[in-house]
Amino acid sequence: MSADVIVLGAGIIGVSTAVHLVKRGKSVVLVDRRGPGEETSYGNAGLIQREGVVPYGFPQQLGMILRYSLNNRIDAHYHLGALPSVARFLATYWWNSNVSRHQVIARAYAPLIEHSISEHDSLIQEAGASHLIRKDGWTEAFRTKAKQDAEVKEAERLKREYGLNFIVHDARSLADKEPHLSSDFVGGLSWVEPWSVLDPHALTLAYVKLFESLGGRFIHGDATSLRQKGSGWEVMTEEGAVTGKDAVIALGPWSDTVTKPLGYRFLVGVKRGYHMHYAPRDNAVLNGWTMDAERGYFLAPMSQGIRLTTGAEFATRDAPKTPVQLERAEAVARTVFPLAERLDKEPWMGARPCTPDMMPVIGKAPRHNGLWFAFGHSHHGLTLGPVTGRVIAESICGEKPFMDITPYRPDRFSI
Template sequence: MTHRGTIAVLGAGAIGVSVALYLQRDGRDVVLIDQDEPGSGCSYGNAGLIQCASVVPVATPGIVGAVPRMLLDKNQPLHIRWRHLGSLAPYLLRFLREAQPARVEANARALSSLVPRAYEDYRPLIEAAGIQSMVRPSGELHVFETDAAFENAKAANFAIRRAHGVRVDELDAAAVRQMEPGLARSVRHGLFLPDCYQTVNPQRFVAALARNFIDNGGRFIKAKATDIALRPGGPVAITTDGGEIVSEMVVLAFGAFSKPWARKLGIAVQLDSERGYHVMLPEPGVALNRTVVSGEYKFALSPIDGKVRIVGSSELARVGAPPNYERAMRLLTLARHLLPGLNEAGQSLWMGHRPSTPDSLPLLGPVPANPNIIFAFGHNHSGLTLGGTTGKLIADLLAKRIQPSDLSPFSPTRFARAA
C-alpha cells in the first residue's frame, strides 16, 4: 500500500510528535510513522522535566580526568562498557575535544539559544491539546550532603548556567527541607532552578499531543520503517513492513536509532546511545513536590503520577547491547539514603536510549545534498525539553521564516564525512 503526503516524520517521540504538530499548524499534510505508540521510547521513562535551565554540555573540562574511572568503575554516573570501546572510539575522541574550555563555552552558548525558550515553544501545543493540567511550574532542586560537592557545583556546572542567564537560588538546609520535608537530614545545601516544569507523566504527555495531531487530521502509521530512497524528481520513498510511503519531504526523528538512517543518506554522524535507567516505585510512601537531583551521585527522584521514579545513570554502549539492570539497582540503593522510608514494593525497572552527541547539541536542519531530508535528532538529555522548540524551528525552516544558517551550531554535517 502506498500513502502519499507532503511530509513524513519518522519517529513518534517528543521530537517527532512536536515537529508533526508544528508542521500541521502551518497547514502541511503530515504523516507520522513509528513502529511503537507515540511516547513509547525515551519519553516513556525519563524524569518528566521540561528543563529550561539545561544549558551545560556533558563534556566539560573535569570529564577528561574522569575517563579512567568511567572505564574501571561500573558505579560511576557515566560508565563506558569496555567491550564497546573500539566502536565508541571516534565518538569518545570528539567528546574529549569538546571538553576544552572554548568548546564548552560555544556549546553552552548554542544550548542557551534553545533551552530557555522550551516551555514557551510548547505552550501553544499544550493549549491546543487542552492538557494544561499535565504540566506545572515546579523548578528543579539539586541537593548536596557535603560542602565540597556544593562548592564544586557552584564553581563549575552552576557557574556555566549563571553565565548564560539561568537563575540559580542557593538554599540552606532549612530551606531545602521546607521545600522537600521527606529528604534525609544529611542534606546541607541546595541549588534551586526555578525555571523548570514537571509533566505528570512524560509518556502520557507525548501521547496526548499525538492524539491532538490525529484529531486535527494528521495520520499516524504504526509500522516499522526499513529503508529510504530518493525517487527521480525529488519524492522520498520510505519502505515499511506495512507498505511504501511516498512523500515530498522526510524529517528524521528516530532519536538514538537515527544513525543508520543517516548513513543510508550518505552522512556519517557521531551519535551513540547513552543508556539511562529508572526504578519506578508505585507506592513509595514518601511524597515529592518536584524533581530532586543528588549533587553527589547525579541521579534524580521524580514525582510521576503520584509515584516516585528514580532516574539516572549514563552508560555508553551500542544500541543493541543488553541492559545492565545492576545500574538501576544501584540507583535504588542511593535513593534509600537520600529519601528515607521509601517503600520498594512493586518496583519496576526500565532502560532507554538517549541519543548522545559529543557536543551535547542536536542535529537540526536539511542535509545539504538532499534538502528534502531534514534531521531532527541527537537531543541527548533534552529530548522531552526540546520537543516544542525543535518542532517550531523545523516548521520555521520549511516555511523560510528562518534559514539553515540560523541553525549552524546544529548542522547535520558538522561531524560528517562521506558515509
C-alpha cells in the first residue's frame, strides 16, 4: 500500500494533521497501535484554552519549591526514583521559567493559542460535531482574597497584552453561577473566550470520521517500524507495509520511540495526569468547568459524568499508575461539591509530552527529507490540534504556513 503521507499517531494532533492533508488532496494513511484518541487525547479537562497564552511554568519561588518538595499536593506529585532520569529536563524547565525568559516564550507561544478556537471551529463545523461543544468559558474559584487579587491582576495584564476577556465574581455572583458549590470560595474569575468539549474522545472520533469521509484511511500498525524506503518512508501495519513520500511523527509522549532510532535526541519530559467521573448527589448541577485554584484540580460536567482531573505527576512515562493526587483531590472536591459514586472502574491515566521551553516541536526534521515532527504540546494538545495540523499540512504541501512556525522548529534543540 502506498500513500502521499503517513501520519503516525491518532491523537488529536495526528488526526487533525491527517484531516488537513486530505483536504489538500493528499492520500493519507493514519497509523496507531490503538484506536484513535485512546491515549493522551482521551483524558484531558476538555478545554480549548484560548486564554492559555502563558504556558505552565516551573515555580521560581524557593518557598513554593520547598512546599512542592513535600510531595503532598494535588497539583503536582513526583516519583522519587524517577528524579535522576528527569533531573536535566526539570532543571532546563526551571531555567526557562524565569520571569523574563517565560515572557519571551509566551509571546512566541501566543500566536498558536490565538488561532485555537477558529481552527477548531472550522473542523467542528465540517465534522458535524457542534453538539459536543460549549462556548461559555470556564471559571477559577478562589478560597482567599489574596489569591483572587493576584489572579485578577494577571488577567488584567493578559487583557492589555493579548486582548483576553474575563469576568470577576464576588462570593454572591459565584454562588449565582454555581449554586451547588460550597461557601468555601470568596469569589472567582471566568475566562470568556475558551470553549469546552463535552467528550474529547468523541470529538477526536468525529474528526476521524471526517478524515475517512474525505478518503483517508486509518490502520492499526507499529510506528516504531518506521524506516526510510528509497526516497520515502515505510511502516508496518496489520494490512502490510505502507509506504509514503512523507511521514509525520505525532506520537505525543511516545515520539521518542521513533525519533531516537533516527538519531534525534529531544529533551522531552512527561507530565502524567489522572481523571475519574462521578455522579452528582441529590440532583446537584455543576453548570460549567470549574477549577479550585488553590488546590489545583478541575471539575468538569462532561457526557460521562462530572470529570475530576488532577495536576501533573512527574514520573517515567511507563511507570505503574499511582493515583494519589486523585485520592487527595476527591477528598477535597467532596467538601465543595456534592459528588456521589465513582462511575469508572479505575482511574484513567495519561501522559502529556512536555518540552523544557514549554513550546511544541512543529516542523521538518533537520536531517531527513520527508520527515515531519508534531509533538510536545504539553497541557494544550486538545487546544492546539487543528492549528498544528494546518501548519504542518501547509508545510508538507509546499504552501506558506498561515502563521510563522519558526519558534517551534525542531532544530532549536541540540539534536
